Amino acid sequence: MTSRRCSPIGDVLAIALAVLALASCAYNKGSVVLLPEKDGHDTAVVVTQGDKQVVLDRPYAAAQQTAFGARTYQSSEQEVAKTFGVALAAQPARPARFTLYFVEGKDELTEESRQTFEGVFAEILKHPVPDIVVIGHTDRVGTDPFNDNLARQRADTVRMSLISRGVAPDNVVAAGRGSREPIVPTDAGVSEPRNRRVEIFVR
């Protein structure tokens, strides 16, 4: 009486399965999944493996790197949660943004923006280790050097107000972007109140 388990064919199968199992451990070298963009902007990651290049530009488009080359596939929210749930849970909060507006040509806040400014302090309290970035902007009245300087002055003024209200100087940096990043694009020389602003990011 011979048992099936001991047949030579069974042995070969068992060995083949074991080899496959081992190979699959070394097979996967990693993967990349593009996530949906919350505000609907265009988004893409270009994945290069050896001489092969793949562009991921749709939600959950994925590339896997294997011992035998790159493979693209469609991942899903569930699969991402399973593999990346812990990493995603540790993602810091998005920077909270406040926008303050200025009187033309000055580093003085408009009346309405003085009230917005108060909201910044409530936000700071929500962050266990707050760091704050203040970025000044101008409209397109005046030369670039003048606007770079004015943007920085506006940011510095707001930074000093934050410090005078108890924010540690080490935790708040100021920068000026001049007229490079308008909310409302205009020709040079156009006075535009919505572009004369300071953005505060609480992170």
Add this chain to the structure above:
Amino acid sequence: MLIARPLVTVLCSCWLALTLAASAFAQDIGQVKIVKGDVSIERDRQSMPAVAGTRLRTADVLKTGADSSVGVTMSDNSLLSAGPNSILSFDRYAFDSTTNQGQFDASLKKGSLSVVSGRIAKQSPDAMTVRTPAAILGVRGTEFVVSADD
């Protein structure tokens, strides 16, 4: 000479103070915001525990243990967070807050990583890369996850 010497001293100390102030800012490329479990930073061949609030510098390497994770906000508003048993290295980082030009190269030696790209990638597509042992990712934006298996 009698007049010049104090002047030189004053100028030198001003220059020194300015350089120190500038370098204090230049060195901080980001900040650890979230730490769960066992997370360490390797800097200048020394290992120290990472805590919420720790500021990062170029060439820092973050390591997470089992059941651990870490979340970081970079100065350009990029967000990076790594899951358990991960090694994440900040190879190169430069960011000009006036022009938003810069370069950010990170590498995930192993483990899992989630990324939300920031101002550097927004200003110049391909100015941000993430490397794994098996692939190079050019980041045009914005949110993605990447793993590197042993």
